[in-house]
Amino acid sequence: MAELNGRPVGLDEITALALTNYGHFTTLRVDDGRVRGLALHLDRLGRDCTALFGAELDPDRVQTLVRRVTPARGAATVRVTVFDPALDIGRPDRTGDPHILVTHRQASSAPLPPxxxxxxxxxxxxxxxxxxxxxxxxxxxxxxxxxxxxxxxxxxxxxxxxxxxxxxxxxxxxxxxxxxxxxxxxxxxxxxxxxxxxxxxxxxxxxxxxxxxxxxxxxxxxxxxxxxxxxxxxxxxxxxxxxxxxxxxxxxxxxxx
Structure with missing residues (x-):
């Protein structure tokens, strides 16, 4: 499942991210609705958003968007990506409307080999x-x-x-x-x-x-x-x-x- 600002993400928007490759993200593991280091993940997103876009990111809104796509039970790996679909690669200084893309996949519970x-x-x-x-x-x-x-x-x-x-x-x-x-x-x-x-x-x-x-x-x-x-x-x-x-x-x- 993938949502952009709380709605299904469009092809044009995903294409913009792929073609410009400008943005930031954090990946978190959710176990039964809980995240280790949640505040640190939110702080990272806010800090990087200011650095790349000169804009503030509302941590409460991020949490709300993550909850929308995350199963209440079980383990999931969730990625929060922040990017501007309207970014002009010729004038990146004019970017300033970052969007929040949330995707998730099932998390592995098996021990990983060294x-x-x-x-x-x-x-x-x-x-x-x-x-x-x-x-x-x-x-x-x-x-x-x-x-x-x-x-x-x-x-x-x-x-x-x-x-x-x-x-x-x-x-x-x-x-x-x-x-x-x-x-x-x-x-x-x-x-x-x-x-x-x-x-x-x-x-x-x-x-x-x-x-x-x-x-x-x-x-x-x-x-x-x-x-x-x-x-x-x-x-x-x-x-x-x-x-x-x-x-x-x-x-x-x-x-x-």
Whole structure:
């Protein structure tokens, strides 16, 4: 199901989004009407709307639109995309009427297998914004998968770890969780885990990854997912620290839509 501003979305409107590729979004998982980090998702949408369109976004309206398409029971992955169907690519400075597109799909309840990732030197354009512009990111994912990996991990020009294609990365150093101090999108799941568990934020050099005990990926759709390889560096797929973080995240009740 897809609705734009609370009504069925038209072909012309979807086409406009596809052709201009200018906008932002957030993806949230809804379990029986509850969302972990709901306020963080709404804050992200409001902040990015101001950055891209110079307009304010009403969080109450967003919640209302999400409730319209989300089943009251069960698990669903919901994406809220904000874009302007009337955007003129020759005069993008005149945009200022962002619309709200809400789509959803059934969320998987099965545990996901661990990831094997390949590093690539890349920094997303405006990394603090969750942009719909995914071309380069998906190209790197495709290249990694063609090489036999599951996904790509971005590192900066000095080979310091930043983030995954659509996820954050964390490590366990034998004592505490380590989140990379890097230019990246501050994911909702990462921020919830930082609030709930002992951690530190520090630069993580790709060359030093082998000295760490475990690695994992996080986002709202997957929760916490083990990483068992970064290039040629191997990690265990069942580390107690990663299992604990997965439990901590799963036990959070979430907020009612």
């Amino acid at each position: 990831l094997r990732v390949r590093s690539v030197a890349y920094t997303r354009d405006a990394p603090e914004v969750k942009s719909v512009g995914l071309f380069a990111s998906l190209r790197h994912r495709r290249t990694a998968r063609l090489a036999g990996y599951d996904d790509a991990l971005f590192v900066d020009g000095q080979a310091y770890v930043s983030e995954g294609v659509t996820w954050n990365i964390g490590f366990f150093d034998g004592d505490t969780v380590v989140w990379p101090d890097a230019v990246q999108l501050a994911g909702v799941t990462m921020r919830l885990l930082q609030d709930a568990h002992k951690h530190r934020v520090a630069p993580v050099a790709l060359a030093d990854a082998g000295s760490l005990h475990a690695a994992f990926a996080t986002n709202a759709a997957i929760g916490v997912r083990a990483i068992t390889a970064i290039d040629g560096t191997e990690f265990t797929d069942h580390h107690p620290a990663v299992d604990l973080l997965r439990e901590i995240y799963a036990d959070q009740p979430g907020d009612l839509l």
